[in-house]
Amino acid sequence: MWTTANIPDLTGKTAIVTGGNTGVGYETVKALYKAGATVIVAARDYGKAQAAIDAIQAAGPGRGQMSVGLLNLANLTSIGTFADAVKTDYNSLDILVNNAGVMIPPASTTDDGYELQFGVNFLGHFALTGHLLPLLQQAAHARVVTVSSGAAIRVDGIDFDNLRLEKPYDAWREYAVSKLADILFTRELDRKASGILSVAAHPGVTRTDLQRHIPAEELAGLFARFDTVMEPWQGALPQLYTATAPGIAGGAFYGPDGDQEFSGYPALSHYNTPAMQDEQLAARLWDYATEVTGIHFSF
Numbered sequence: 462m463w464t465t466a467n468i469p470d471l472t473g474k475t476a477i478v479t480g481g482n483t484g485v486g487y488e489t490v491k492a493l494y495k496a497g498a499t500v501i502v503a504a505r506d507y508g509k510a511q512a513a514i515d516a517i518q519a520a521g522p523g524r525g526q527m528s529v530g531l532l533n534l535a536n537l538t539s540i541g542t543f544a545d546a547v548k549t550d551y552n553s554l555d556i557l558v559n560n561a562g563v564m565i566p567p568a569s570t571t572d573d574g575y576e577l578q579f580g581v582n583f584l585g586h587f588a589l590t591g592h593l594l595p596l597l598q599q600a601a602h603a604r605v606v607t608v609s610s611g612a613a614i615r616v617d618g619i620d621f622d623n624l625r626l627e628k629p630y631d632a633w634r635e636y637a638v639s640k641l642a643d644i645l646f647t648r649e650l651d652r653k654a655s656g657i658l659s660v661a662a663h664p665g666v667t668r669t670d671l672q673r674h675i676p677a678e679e680l681a682g683l684f685a686r687f688d689t690v691m692e693p694w695q696g697a698l699p700q701l702y703t704a705t706a707p708g709i710a711g712g713a714f715y716g717p718d719g720d721q722e723f724s725g726y727p728a729l730s731h732y733n734t735p736a737m738q739d740e741q742l743a744a745r746l747w748d749y750a751t752e753v754t755g756i757h758f759s760f
């Protein structure tokens with residue numbers, strides 16, 4: 462059973478956790494900091510991120526450092542500005558955790574016009590990773606962990622004619638599309654980037670702010686269907702495991718080891734669908750994202 466007690470010494474390592482102010486992102490920041498890493502808490506609200514840092518420090522000493530980075534993944538300009546600031550302050554990046562996410566919001570778009578879940582959960586992280594690639598390439602064994610979801614198995618492809626809310630909105634379907642896109646991105650990045658480990662993780666079923674768009678009564682009914690709803694410290698373990706443990710397989714997907722991967726401790730995921738393995742779809746998605754973000758990864 463792998464826990465945060467197994468995290469190796471991260472002194473001298475630099476990490477970014479998107480959405481690090483709450484939920485499993487917060488627990489990821491906390492564990493990396495305790496293990497000695499210098500952690501940038503990338504968040505869209507400065508006050509929330511600083512409050513998270515204060516809470517982590519108040520909970521006990523860590524061996525690393527933490528700072529706030531302002532990042533709105535729903536705005537491509539903000540992503541570039543954040544990355545430029547990181548490049549000014551740091552020469553290399555060891556760990557990038559693409560964790561931030563939004564689930565089933567009312568129909569809405571990013572500032573650049575993409576369906577919000579696709580735009581934040583996938584496209585924003587694609588752009589961010591591309592911007593930061595030169596720093597990742599400077600690290601000895603950099604890792605990019607992209608947080609996906611078991612929901613990725615619920616769709617069998619990506620409708621490229623419906624990424625800007627062109628068709629009637631199906632909130633759960635678009636969430637699943639964004640999380641399938643995260644898996645395809647992970648695999649394609651791992652294929653393309655030598656010297657960088659790209660891996661996906663999911664936190665099973667964990668009680669966080671992610672469920673903010675589900676009405677309270679409905680949420681209670683939903684959670685009642687699961688034997689265990691994990692707390693964020695446990696939900697964060699798969700992404701901490703993939704970010705720090707030895708022997709992680711590039712391009713692979715990890716999650717909790719319990720029944721149907723709803724809860725448990727980190728292990729290779731059994732979630733697998735033809736769409737998740739579709740290399741042509743992954744290549745098409747990469748080309749699409751390159752074109753619409755203008756971010757060309759220079760390998």
Ligand SMILES: NC(=O)c1ccc[n+]([C@@H]2O[C@H](COP(=O)([O-])OP(=O)(O)OC[C@H]3O[C@@H](n4cnc5c(N)ncnc54)[C@H](OP(=O)(O)O)[C@@H]3O)[C@@H](O)[C@H]2O)c1
Nearest residue numbers: 480484485505533534535560561562610666667669670671
């Ligand atoms: N919880 C689960 O059961 C579960 C299951 C499967 C997958 N996941 C995935 O796990 C990841 C973390 O989710 P969580 O459960 O910890 O949810 P959470 O508590 O809601 O945290 C999500 C984080 O993403 C941030 N975020 C949202 N939109 C953003 C934007 N435009 N720019 C920058 N940051 C933004 C949020 O910021 P604010 O605080 O400012 O809103 C928050 O920090 C997500 O990718 C989610 O899809 C979670």
